[in-house]
Amino acid sequence: MSAATDATLLPTPPRDLLDSASLLLDFDGTLVDLADRPDDVTVDAALAELLTALARQMGGRIAIISGRSIAQLDTLLGPVAQMIALSGSHGCEHRWHGISAHPVRPDSLLDVAAEMRAASAGQAGVIIEEKSFGVALHFRLAPEFETRALLLAERLGAEHELAVQHGKMMVELRVAGSDKGIAVARLMKRPEMQGTTPLFIGDDVTDESAFVAARAAGGHGILVGPPRATAADYGLPDPAAVRAWLNGGGA
Incomplete structure (x- = not known):
């Protein structure tokens, strides 16, 4: 693995990067701006429409991998949460087509x-x-x-x-035993995603394991936000730029 020392050195992802790829998205700081309080985050109609359109276009090749729980994502996303794969709690829990898997919550x-x-x-x-x-x-x-x-x-x-x-x-x-990189590897075993290249978009240090996993599987990472050392291959400045790129680069 190589790491860029400055996100300004990262090129903007090309528009055709989603061709034959599986789209794996972080949530906070990637699709929505970070908020001082986690409960202050909301999903606007434009984002819900974008995710709905991507879910229909990509035929099961889209997922959100978040530190938030699936219950939180359900509340925030609304109906579109049932149209895409979800991996919550940093890869501890998963849901797709109504089938869920999760560990026992420790007391x-x-x-x-x-x-x-x-x-x-x-x-x-x-x-x-x-x-x-x-x-x-x-x-x-x-x-x-x-x-x-x-x-x-x-x-x-x-x-x-x-x-x-x-x-x-x-x-x-x-709960120990998982991270976003493990979640990427697990999702890429799904029939809809097998044979495609993973594309993970994220902003935080918690997303670095996912960038590494995407690259190991022949895919790419897109870092969102200000300069820092990263294993991502491409960069976008903020969630608004992510949305604009997805609107123009959807497969």
Whole structure:
């Protein structure tokens, strides 16, 4: 694997990149702008229409791979969520054509959430987000809490045997044993996607494993956002550019 040191060195993806490809999409920071609070994110009509059109055009070769749970994605996406494959909780859970697979939720996540709340009590701006198979601690509105948050996550992860997942101004403890790269490999085994090349679009460090997996399978990664080291081959500046590219480059 090679890594670009500056996203400005990455070329814009060509318009025909989706030909004979399977489209694998991150959600937050890729299809929608990041929000200070996860609950503030909404899916507008234009995005729902775009995803619906892509689902029809690509014949089962489209999926969303997100750190959000499938339950969260269902709420945000509405009816189009039933038209595409979903891999939620960083690849821990999957659904396609009504068939779902997921691990057992460990009881330890309740203890983790309680300890995070206790540790951040009185700290304005810290948000604890409980998910189906993880607990995220967001400090975007309290950047001064970052060091404490990261140390807390490392301790709780070790104590409860949970994976520590770093992201943009957040850290999450989740069920171990999966990541977005594993989700890419799993999705590419589906009959609709076999024999195609994976194209993964994402913005966060949590998406790097998916870029690596896509490249290993002969495909490509598209990094969304500002410059950083990445395993992606192409770059787009923001979610608006992703939507514009998908509107013009749909297969």
